[in-house]
Amino acid sequence: MSWAQSVTQCIQSGGMLSSIEDLDESNFLIEHADLYTSKTSGFWIGMYRNVNGQLLWQDNSALDFVNWGEGQPSGNELAFCVELSAPTGYWRVLPCSSQKGFICKKPTNAKKDKDSGHLNMWILLTLVLIILLGLGFTIYFSFKIKTRSGTGREVRRGSRQLEYSHALTAGNNGSDATNDKGRNEHSVV
Numbered sequence: 001m002s003w004a005q006s007v008t009q010c011i012q013s014g015g016m017l018s019s020i021e022d023l024d025e026s027n028f029l030i031e032h033a034d035l036y037t038s039k040t041s042g043f044w045i046g047m048y049r050n051v052n053g054q055l056l057w058q059d060n061s062a063l064d065f066v067n068w069g070e071g072q073p074s075g076n077e078l079a080f081c082v083e084l085s086a087p088t089g090y091w092r093v094l095p096c097s098s099q100k101g102f103i104c105k106k107p108t109n110a111k112k113d114k115d116s117g118h119l120n121m122w123i124l125l126t127l128v129l130i131i132l133l134g135l136g137f138t139i140y141f142s143f144k145i146k147t148r149s150g151t152g153r154e155v156r157r158g159s160r161q162l163e164y165s166h167a168l169t170a171g172n173n174g175s176d177a178t179n180d181k182g183r184n185e186h187s188v189v
Contacts, residue, residue, distance in 0.1 A: 001044075002099065003081035009102065013104055015104040015105050015106035017103065017104060018046055021065055026067050029089075041085065041086055042100050043084045044100050044102040045083070045084050046059060047063075048080070048081050068091050069092045070090075072093055080094065081093075084103065086101075
């Protein structure tokens with residue numbers, strides 16, 4: 001495949017052409033690339049030269065490590081792509097239309113799990129906060145309702161006591177039927 005076709009394949013599989021960030025990663029790829037030397041002489045990696053002539057990794061990794069073959073890269077080529085040589089492990093510049101294998105690099109699941117864990121933690125904290133707020137409002141309004149209904153009972157109790165005391169005082173004023181009866185008996189005799 002060409003470099004552009006390889007980029008497309010990697011993106012469709014959820015990755016990018018591989019960046020090589022250090023010697024350990026380079027050795028790992030060389031070791032595994034060597035297994036495919038019978039099928040292809042090299043593999044596209046994610047390095048390319050942009051229109052300003054800068055060398056960049058497709059995944060925007062820092063360009064801190066290089067493993068160029070002898071005489072590479074040649075400075076007279078404006079547009080080029082980089083191949084990892086299967087037999088030697090060195091990098092060399094080729095026209096981007098050359099047909100090579102390719103090595104994709106996918107993000108690890110650990111990062112996805114970590115991001116997912118952080119998201120789950122925020123969801124959990126939000127739910128706990130909502131539950132605590134709901135519980136607080138429930139307690140507040142329950143207390144408020146009990147306080148209001150208690151005040152209402154006191155007012156009703158007070159008005160009943162007022163009625164009873166009014167009735168008792170009215171009886172002392174002589175409007176009771178027994179008092180009238182006594183008066184009536186005295187007048188008859």
